[in-house]
Amino acid sequence: MPSNVPTTFHELMSQCRHTAVHLEMRDSYAVDYEKGPFAEWRQGFRHDPSDRASWWRPWLDLVEETVSRGVTVRRARIVSEPVSEYTRFLFDGTFTNIAAGEQVRWLPRRQASAIALPGNDFWLFDDRFVRWNHFTGEGASAGPEDTEDPAAVKLCATAFEAVWARATPHDQYRIH
Incomplete structure (x- = not known):
C-alpha cells in the first residue's frame, strides 16, 4: 500500500496485495430493533443459500474481487457465551462471507483472556x-482511525494471529 493513506474502505481493499485481517470483539454493533437486516432477521427472515443474487451485497462483491486477486481475507470474532442475539444474527449470515472467499x-x-488485545x-x-x-457505547460507528505506526501494526498482527490460532473455523463452531 502506498504511504498516501486511502480514505475509503474500498480503496484500502483495492490497494491490498497480500492479506486483510479483521478482528471483531463486540457482542453487538448498532442494533436497530425496528428496521434493517437485524430487525428482519428477528422477524424470521433468513437468506436462502441457493439464491445468491438475493444476498450478494456490495461488501461481498468487494471481498470476492479482493480474494480473486490473491489476497487472503480473514475475520476473527471474539464472542461471549452464551452468545448475544446479535451474534446469532451474525453467525446465521456468515455463510455469505464464506461464499465470497x-x-x-x-x-x-x-x-x-490470556491474549494481549488492542482496545478496539x-x-x-x-x-x-x-x-x-x-464505536459508541451503543455500538454505532464513532469513525475510523488509521495508522502505520509499527508498534500498533505489531500489536494487531500478534493479537490477530493468537486469536486465529485458538479460534474455531465457522463450519465447526457451535453456538452456545
Missing part, C-alpha cells in the same frame, strides 16, 4: 496499515 473463525471470550476492533492490511474501528 473470507475465512471466518470464532473464539469464545473465555479463551481470549481493527482491520490490518498487508501487515503494515491498521484501520481502527471506533
Whole structure:
C-alpha cells in the first residue's frame, strides 16, 4: 500500500496485495430493533443459500474481487457465551462471507483472556496499515482511525494471529 493513506474502505481493499485481517470483539454493533437486516432477521427472515443474487451485497462483491486477486481475507470474532442475539444474527449470515472467499473463525471470550488485545476492533492490511474501528457505547460507528505506526501494526498482527490460532473455523463452531 502506498504511504498516501486511502480514505475509503474500498480503496484500502483495492490497494491490498497480500492479506486483510479483521478482528471483531463486540457482542453487538448498532442494533436497530425496528428496521434493517437485524430487525428482519428477528422477524424470521433468513437468506436462502441457493439464491445468491438475493444476498450478494456490495461488501461481498468487494471481498470476492479482493480474494480473486490473491489476497487472503480473514475475520476473527471474539464472542461471549452464551452468545448475544446479535451474534446469532451474525453467525446465521456468515455463510455469505464464506461464499465470497473470507475465512471466518470464532473464539469464545473465555479463551481470549490470556491474549494481549488492542482496545478496539481493527482491520490490518498487508501487515503494515491498521484501520481502527471506533464505536459508541451503543455500538454505532464513532469513525475510523488509521495508522502505520509499527508498534500498533505489531500489536494487531500478534493479537490477530493468537486469536486465529485458538479460534474455531465457522463450519465447526457451535453456538452456545
